Amino acid sequence: MFSVTMVWMGFPMIITGAMTGSILVLGMGFSAALKAMIIGNLIMLLYVGLLGQLGARKGMNFALLASIVFGRKGYVFASGLLSTLLLGWYAVQTGITGALVSSTYELNYVVMTLIAGALYIGITFVGVKGLHLIGMISVPLFVILGLWVVGDAAATTSWDAIMAYPGNNGAATMTMGVGLTVVIALFIDAGTVSADFNRWAKDEKSSWVATFSAFPFANLAAMLVGGIMTAALAVPDANPFGTDNMFGYMNAQQMTWLSVLAFLFLYVNLGSVCAHCLYNAATGWSRILRSHMRLFAVILGAIGIVIAATNVWAFFIQWLSLLGILVPPIGAIILVDQYLVRKNSEIDRDWRGEAFIAWGCGSAVAFIVEWYLPHLSTAISAGLVGGGAYYVISSLQAKRVTA
Template structure:
């Protein structure tokens, strides 16, 4: 394809154009629901408002899975140390996602398009395909959690509830980025209100000192600060790395950063604190956040009819937010790789995700986080080095670029070493920093060699 110049990529020359063979017909979903720009930068004329961007991002981490993660951190670290991990981890995520998102806002390109300029016009498919597949896995995990919690709480059929959830989430994703905005409008305030209720109600059974001094599951802290930071970061590192899929819709860099801030630290930290405070307040021995020991289970244990009904509705809406976001990312990535449309891939991948969810893959949650913490951060750090140090804003002129892959492999290898031989450190931070340094060093060395060869 013919690539756009810098002015075109910022969208200033793309607000109007003649109808071409690639434009949607009146019968296409894109014509009715809006173009999703899978294969081109989003023009300024199609960008969304700050409010829309905030609802898209805030609705992503304000979920019950985040509160479960907060519970896991408090169980493993004790409340005060877990709180420190939550705050530090979320600030790191803001810096990481914010920088990647700002770069995407300037270019208007999605993750796959940006990765093409870094890994090559064919090489990008490995990075984009990996992240898109991981996000499809997250869709399956969260859909499975929905079905499992509904089935165990209300004695319903797990497979049936999982299918209902999956089809609902596919429908939201099919609408496009506006669907993410709409689900966020409902999900965010509902989570904040119910989360506040759960926190206040559970905390009223104990004291502030008891919550603050909670030492961990059965009084034992088993998780290091490094592992805690990895858990916080890895929860959304995949979606954070492909943040371009969302932030390309922002009108300005300021809007992009504000929207990111609404997610990290605001929504993500609130979600984790809801679970963390609940766990510390109840101090249940051998608590199971993925069972009944979470805010959904707590609301149902109160045995209040209207609250149980609201909890049922809340779970579908709340996890529908994160599932639709993950499926949107996965479909956007694979649509670029396969030269197809996001909405078609949303349906195909969504059905595949439902099938996977029926196999209870959500039970491998912790192992999934460990994998993400190793292989994903290097990709984002390489993109940041390219965007802010080498300032490579254009598309690649080669099909494959070896240096980013070597840097990625070095970062991932260090991540694996830290995982098995230095568990007190953060796998995600170690892998990302090493990959970034490696990419800068290798690229600089290659540029010097070219300069020397040119001068001879």
């Protein structure tokens, strides 16, 4: 239980989560952002917890679960997509590492990104034990430094002022639907492949404890660090991807020891999430191509570093929107299939067309919501429609077979 919990807790308790909290507070105001954070994390607890329970119960990774639902050949599309998206997430996080170090210390962006990427590949190469160990280092560091940043920033104002913070320049522009999508999409890809981690859990109880340590605990804590800091300082035109984040705040104190600690913390902290994403990507593609996880960790890690060097992190918000459209239906379909429609089913055929039709329905509706109904949540719409469509299609098919 402790090992799997440390793997999960070290995943979302990261600087990027704090940046996301800042983005939400800037766009929604603090009180509305807080609601979005809490509701979004509770949805993730249920979603990831149920998927993780399947992995723990069956002892299967995500690719095997997807093979039951999408087919022994069809799973390649679901697993391949998620593994590729997770590689992209690895590239985004590695690029953010290089960008923060480069802008803060006036060092070469490409060189800092290469160093970060190489370190993260090394952690992933160790395997799930490496994720456990870096989580044990990253989590305490984040808790200590996060509490200090929040306390120091909050001391400049009052908690009433923080709760009443209206948003960037006094104008809240982000709807609740968009806010929920941002919260959910931040870890929807890794959450969908939770069986890759939770298959190592001793039992289903351990799986749920580990999931709870991430959602809502670690993810909400990270978002609150950024959100409270942003609301307390109330900097006009704040830029969470520049200096207006906890890393920039620590360096702004102009204390050498704190700057050194901030530098080390950045690499360890983002190294945790990058190693997790690369592990998931390597696990997925190594099974698809029938090779070894460690070999693909090196290959995909190198590809990710090249992508990161192109400043891909600058498309962070667009990246979350894409994840909110494509990913939620996959997990929702697996949950409906394994808990409602075909309990205890096994891999029985190469392709299961009904799963792909439902996936298409969910993503199509999410695309419409993204462009024409921005007040709604893209991620929630995608999951509900995908899961609902699969249940209806499966029920109609069962009635036809019975007749």
